[in-house]
Amino acid sequence: MKKVLIISADDFEDTELLVPYYRFKEEGAHIDVASMRKGAIRGRHGYEIEANKALSEINPDDYDMLFLPGGKAPEAVRKDMDAVNISHSFFGKNKPVAAICHGPQILVTAGLLKGRRATSYKSVAPELKLAGAIYEDKEVVVDGNLVTSRQPSDLPVFLKETIKKLKEPR
């Protein structure tokens, strides 16, 4: 069974967390949701989901894929050194990382986008470029282990590419 780690916090964009969450479950994956503290986190539209893990207790080696949803959550998550270190571990082992909307901000802080093709919500584009990313205004950008998209309307193609990565034998 594939294991997916979702990192988020309060004020996540509800569809960007929940649509992939249900999609990974449909695929039979085990999912852990990690945040700065264990407990319920609440989306901008009022949906709640349990963060069943604290970032401090995550061992990235336990997971096959990292998923970073958007909303305002990444602005808080990027300040957490555990989140940054976890991202480094996935990139270091070339394991799939999927991020949408503001999610790539965490990878900017981690310094992982230099020379990488990527996209994000349009207001985040200047940050990505400053971080050395090759920014592409496309519904989905796949560059090696990294899958990025811009916004909720990109979810269908984002998930198509993300599920492909999840299914790759490792």
Add this chain to the structure above:
Amino acid sequence: MKKVLIISADDFEDTELLVPYYRFKEEGAHIDVASMRKGAIRGRHGYEIEANKALSEINPDDYDMLFLPGGKAPEAVRKDMDAVNISHSFFGKNKPVAAICHGPQILVTAGLLKGRRATSYKSVAPELKLAGAIYEDKEVVVDGNLVTSRQPSDLPVFLKETIKKLKEPR
């Protein structure tokens, strides 16, 4: 390309409409959203989606599958004779119909559940039984052309079965 008809209205349960909507798009389906009137409809959590068709202009023969999401919308939709007639057409031609949560209320009004195995949100169960359905408290019930589920947490298995139906050659 498969064509899916979603029938809903204001106060839909956002995830129950949007998660399948994005999932059908991932599958490459064309989707029309129909309501009593054309125009934006708004979910209980504030998400909006465009009803690009009025129920009165729908020809059910144009579609491969009917999907009825939940929330408070079905209580309004069931009073619309076009919605009832459209449901009859899908059942009459044995085409797939998927309904979740309060969605099956429309099929109750249409008198289509007599002797059929089905599920729904728990508060709707008495109605289904009165309508002659064989109610099963399971995350998904598949009976011929009909796929039903209870609530948002059932979405992964609901969609697994619904996508199977959508992919069946006709």
